[in-house]
Amino acid sequence: xxxxxxxxxxxxxxxxxxxxxxxxxxxxxxxxxxxxxxxxxxxxxxxxxxxxxxxxxxxxxxxxxxxxxxxxxxxxxxxxxxxxxxxxxxxxxxxxxxxxxxxxxxxxxxxxxxxxxxxxxxxxxxxxxxxxxxxxxxxxxxxxxxxxxxxxxxxxxxxxxxxxxxxxxxxxxxxxxxxxxxxxxxxxxxxxxxxxxxxxxxxxxxxxxxxxxxxxxxxxxxxxxxxxxxxxxxxxxxxxxxxxxxxxxxxxxxxxxxxxxxxxxxxxxxxxxxxxxxxxxxxxxxxxxxxxxxxxxxxxxxxxxxxxxxxxxxxxxx
Numbered sequence: 001x002x003x004x005x006x007x008x009x010x011x012x013x014x015x016x017x018x019x020x021x022x023x024x025x026x027x028x029x030x031x032x033x034x035x036x037x038x039x040x041x042x043x044x045x046x047x048x049x050x051x052x053x054x055x056x057x058x059x060x061x062x063x064x065x066x067x068x069x070x071x072x073x074x075x076x077x078x079x080x081x082x083x084x085x086x087x088x089x090x091x092x093x094x095x096x097x098x099x100x101x102x103x104x105x106x107x108x109x110x111x112x113x114x115x116x117x118x119x120x121x122x123x124x125x126x127x128x129x130x131x132x133x134x135x136x137x138x139x140x141x142x143x144x145x146x147x148x149x150x151x152x153x154x155x156x157x158x159x160x161x162x163x164x165x166x167x168x169x170x171x172x173x174x175x176x177x178x179x180x181x182x183x184x185x186x187x188x189x190x191x192x193x194x195x196x197x198x199x200x201x202x203x204x205x206x207x208x209x210x211x212x213x214x215x216x217x218x219x220x221x222x223x224x225x226x227x228x229x230x231x232x233x234x235x236x237x238x239x240x241x242x243x244x245x246x247x248x249x250x251x252x253x254x255x256x257x258x259x260x261x262x263x264x265x266x267x268x269x270x271x272x273x274x275x276x277x278x279x280x281x282x283x284x285x286x287x288x289x290x291x292x293x294x295x296x297x298x299x300x301x302x303x304x305x306x307x308x309x310x311x312x313x314x315x316x317x318x
Contacts, residue, residue: 013090013292015052015222018272020044024238028269032241036205039198040241043217044271046193047235050155052221055126059091060098062154062183066122067104069178070150074105076119078112080137087223090293091124095152112141120178124152129187129216129229131160135167143171150178155185157216187216205241206233208250219272222293224286232286236279238269259283 025044032040050058077095079088092108099106109115121142128134134151142149151164161179168177190199191214203210215230224235233239245266252262263281270277275288285291 015220015289015292016274017051018219018221018274018289019049019051020047020271021273024269025271028238028240028271031267031269033205033243036202036241039194039202042194042198043190043202043234046190046217048187048218050218050220055220055222056094058154058183058185059094062152062180063095063098065180065183066150066152067099069181070120070122072119073103074107074119075099075122076107076109076116077122077124078115078141079108079110080141087126087291087293088124090222090291091126095124112145115147117146120148120150122150122152126153126220126222127155127187127225128153128160128164129157129225131157131163131167134160134164138164138167138173139171142168142173144173146174148175148178149173152180154180154183155187155218157187157189159189187218189214190217193217202241205246206239206249208253219289221289223289223291224272226285227283232283235271236275236286236288237281238271238275238277240267240269242267 029037029040029044077092079086079092096106115121123134123137125134128151134153138149149168153160156179164179165177199213200210203213215228216225217231219225219230219235224230224232226232239245248262248265252259260281268277270279270288272288280287
């Protein structure tokens with residue numbers, strides 16, 4: 001797919017602003033169980049919010065570092081999906097904005113067979129939490145190859161970096177794999193920010209098995225990650241950690257019923273500005289913040305999305 005096609009396929013869109021709604025956070029804490037209120041406050045304070053301006057500034061610096069490292073005027077990007085409703089295509093618009101197209105040639109390749117082995121392969125995205133998605137991309141497309149790969153992802157966890165490196169090595173690649181260095185923002189899992197005891201006390205209100213909570217308390221104006229990476233039950237849906245909700249959730253889990261059957265019964269207060277209480281339930285693709293790379297992106301106030309109901313896995317899904 002040519003750079004020209006990419007440029008004509010998508011209009012660059014900006015996300016809404018989604019900082020914490022301080023009034024709602026106060027109400028949410030007031031309605032939390034008194035015994036857990038201090039820990040719930042700690043969790044909110046440990047949460048990292050990356051607004052869109054900060055995200056763009058970070059990405060701009062990351063692009064500059066990449067150009068300094070690669071030292072090539074032909075930039076070869078690989079995308080393994082031909083779908084404009086993916087974050088990688090939205091990211092390409094940001095990349096194009098901050099790269100001097102008079103100085104650099106941008107190539108977007110969607111088929112490994114068309115990649116040039118003499119050039120580094122750049123794989124770009126917005127963030128990587130567990131690293132599993134990028135590891136799968138490498139496993140599915142770069143087994144037994146000699147490509148030098150550069151991962152252009154400015155927000156990553158140390159776990160993601162390790163998993164991606166391992167995938168590259170395990171798939172018998174003879175090239176090299178490089179990451180950002182000075183411009184990378186290392187995202188930290190909750191267990192590095194709070195004590196194990198406090199984590200278990202808080203998340204006992206969201207699952208009957210809170211011993212394996214390992215997700216990341218960070219979100220962006222353009223998205224809250226899914227329940228395998230972040231905490232949409234809290235950020236997007238504002239489910240209150242109180243005994244009323246805990247009883248309903250634990251009964252749901254013990255009876256192995258889908259979460260959709262109890263969602264409307266739960267007491268919720270939206271924590272983020274521009275997120276409403278009646279937004280659709282989708283734990284896999286949280287609908288608020290609404291990703292700007294989706295075709296149906298629009299201001300939430302005029303959204304007419306229908307509710308989608310999904311199950312939630314047992315350690316965080318029901």
